[in-house]
Amino acid sequence: MPLNTKTDARLQSALRQWGAHDHRLLQVLRAVQTPAGYLSAEVLAAVADSLSVPLAQVRGVASFYSFLSTEPVGDFRVQFSDSITDRMDGSAALLDKLCRLLWAEPGHVAGDGLVSVATTSCTGLCDQGPAMLVNGRAIGRLNHARIERISELILARIPVDRWPAELFEIVDIVRRRDLLLKCELEPGAALTVARRLSPAELIGVIARAGLRGRGGAGFPSASKWAACAAAPGPERYIVCNADEGEPGTFKDRLLLSQHADLIVEGMTLAGYAVGASHGLLYLRAEYLFLRDGLEQTLARRRQAGLLGATAAIPFDVELHVGAGSYVCGEETALLESLEGRRGIPRNRPPYPVTHGYRDRPTVVDNVETFCAAALVLLAGAEAFRKRGTAQSQGTKLLSVAGDSPARGIYEFPFGVTVRQVLQAAGAEDAIAVQVGGPSGTCISVDEFDRQISFEDLPTGGAFTIFGPTRDIFEVARSYAHFFAHESCGFCTPCRVGTSLLARVVDKIHAGYGTRHELAELEQLIAVLGKGSHCGLGHSAGNPIRDTLLRFMPAYERRLASADFAPAFNLDAALAPARRMTGRDDPAAHLGEGS
Amino acid sequence: MSEPNPPRVRLATTSLAGCFGCHMSFLDIDEKLFPLLERVEFDRSPLTDIKNCGPCDVGLIEGGVCNAENVHVLREFRANCKVLIALGACAITGGLPAQRNHLDLGLCLQEVYLTEPSLARGGIPNDPELPLPLDKVYPLHEIVHIDYFIPGCPPSAEAIWKVLSDLLAGHTPYLAEPLIRYD
């Protein structure tokens, strides 16, 4: 069946923008799918045809990313952010309320195609939750009044473009500024410093500053850049990882909206250092509202001669938008996604520095790392390394969320203790802090004097606080479901293990857990840690591992006293047969015990 | 110093949603039945016709759990047997009966007793004497804790004998290739 004129026009426009190449598949699919639309079989076939990609591969990509849909969705596609902090802020009741007001059921299209309401992984508005996306546009600070307003707008079929602007207002609250956030960049200033240096000298400065990757792993940036510079290849790439998907973190959101010049400046420096003239910035789909601002920054810099093929440092940046997949924050999965494929982490070696984007030498760094690199040039390596600890130079942006009266972004020198952050955030009564999000570490009161640093508690930036009334078991359970939802499915331990973990904690949640399940959790955590293909699988057991260690009573009080119990209610398993036979005699029932 | 006459090990066996093939394979240990009988005495089993399981050392169960009656028997065994062994593919995976698990039970009963011309006479049987089927067929280990598993359809007589003789000798039962077969 041929495409209708409107859809065909979208496809042609996408092909003009991105080119009819197989590695543009994801961006073309993104462009063809309207905010409220879906990718019909006809559209998928037309895309496959246009890009000369097998149809099954197109289906495979379309079904991998949460924000692409191959089934019809509502004209208004509502996705509630389902991070633990959204839940703590009452998202469940608000979701119920909206569904009631719209006569909708979660996960289904309601009102003759008017609306679909569902949940999605953390949208990065944890400082102003609960949050949602409507047709891809972010709305924070949800409350009953806002939900009522939103339901009225939907029922009145007012297009999202015409909704009141204040609904979409995203506030960036900076609570503490240090070296990085105090830096006021005159666009091009860091590049001017850089051009007085040779590329090798520039890498030397980065090395002297001791800059390490801010994503959490802490790889020395200078070593990465030097390896990429030394790798043979006709061209090189600089990739900025702005796929900030770790639940609880939102500091890149601030940098991307308020400090975009610093990011691009850092990327340009890296390009100069390694001899790359192409940059790619991969923005998570949840941050779509930042795209226009970023494009404007890029355009302004091109106009000012700071970016582009004819700039003093010939280097340009292309913006890619993701489509809803946490694993794409892993650098090789991100490269796969940039190349238009399913976001499956690659085998290493080879590493991206020699075989990265389209098999070319590539530097992949986090948003904050590029900012810090530019900062090093502006402030000098010595000033930079004066902040922080022996092995963790400089400062770290923390996304403080959860039970704090002062949520927001805090920039602290590395080495700050958890307790100091809690004090600054007015949350001294915390019982637990999740440092670095679910893939990081959950610590309890006894460890609040530990330091945020690569040598003690490394973090990509999430700092989620749990107050005295919180049920830590439910925190861990929410994270277990997050990993099961986000596993790419490539390797056995993670594909099956994350799902089994979620099933086991659900069994405990339902009151059917016993010591048997605690042992099963330990077994699964071990297999995930030992056998998984990438960091997602390796860390998927962390929230349960940490909370079993520190909050065992949260599990124990849910356990059944028996040695073992089925995961379900046996009497309920007889219900279909009771219904069909009309029986309700005592033998048609099963009790709990023997 | 060894006791001249060690007390006999009390053994119970049963078949739930099974075909008795595993029991047949058990009998296939042939001449080893004689030394076995010197060491064990049977409690509830198709071989004794004892109707309820009393306190036992070892329980052997073939077949998966497909109905309420199976649940009662399995619980009785678990409550009375110190060691409970899942015997054969159906006990371990649900086996062939579990191939109904992707079908809706209600639709199944409707198809068989209401739609199918040969049986569509008296409606869906509802005699309280008949055990009600569960929504799915479950492996034993999803209902109660199981200590050991002897796979196979049926497990070979050698595999069954190996596990029993290990237990009688006080070893942790251990099966390896080629005694582990799933068909």
Add this chain to the structure above:
Amino acid sequence: MSQTFLLDGVAVPFQAGQSVLQAALAADRYIPHLCYHPEFRPHGSCKLCTATVQGRLVASCTTPAAADLVVHSDTEELRALRRTLVQMLFAEGNHFCPSCEKSGSCQLQALGSDLGVTTAGFRHYFPDRPVDASHPDAWIDFNRCVLCELCVRASAAVDGKDVFAFSGRGLSKRLIVNSPSGKLADSLFAVSDKAMHVCPVGAILPKRVGFAVPIGERRYDQHPISEQALADAPRAAGEPDV
């Protein structure tokens, strides 16, 4: 003189470009594996071949062999890991061996037997994935698929047809067929394809030839997979067996 690495204390020679697993098999040293096939580039998804290399746990099929590496494979820790991985695969799909034509020649089954797996242990998922019997000469039972990707790789690399791909992610990941209807009959698939013959389990099977080999004579009836895999491993010409 070739270079060597140490596998469980024994020197294993290797050629440039070989992975740890390839070199081990060529040297008559078995490391369990499922998604690896000697004719295809390793991709390392099943993780059965996980070994300790220089103290780190990695998939040995994708880890390049290098001089003086210290590799451990035959340890209780790794045997336990492999048993659990096989159990996970048994629980994830519907593996009713008694009614499967591949029984006796199935690698998943043979691995389980050789590794000492007596039960899936976990709760079975009992998936309900419709069987594709549309093709005149072959059928696919997706409930038995272990997502090893061998048919995907074979169809792309050898047959040049791209008949197979994957959809979904996590536990919803599925093998899919490249045709407008998604059915095998409407694809370019033929029984003479390499993709027909690389399935390690009973997911892709020819029609009308089930249960042709009597019990006792099937592939893994006589020799456990640990022996059979070594017999199947390619030996480089002129390379002495070790």
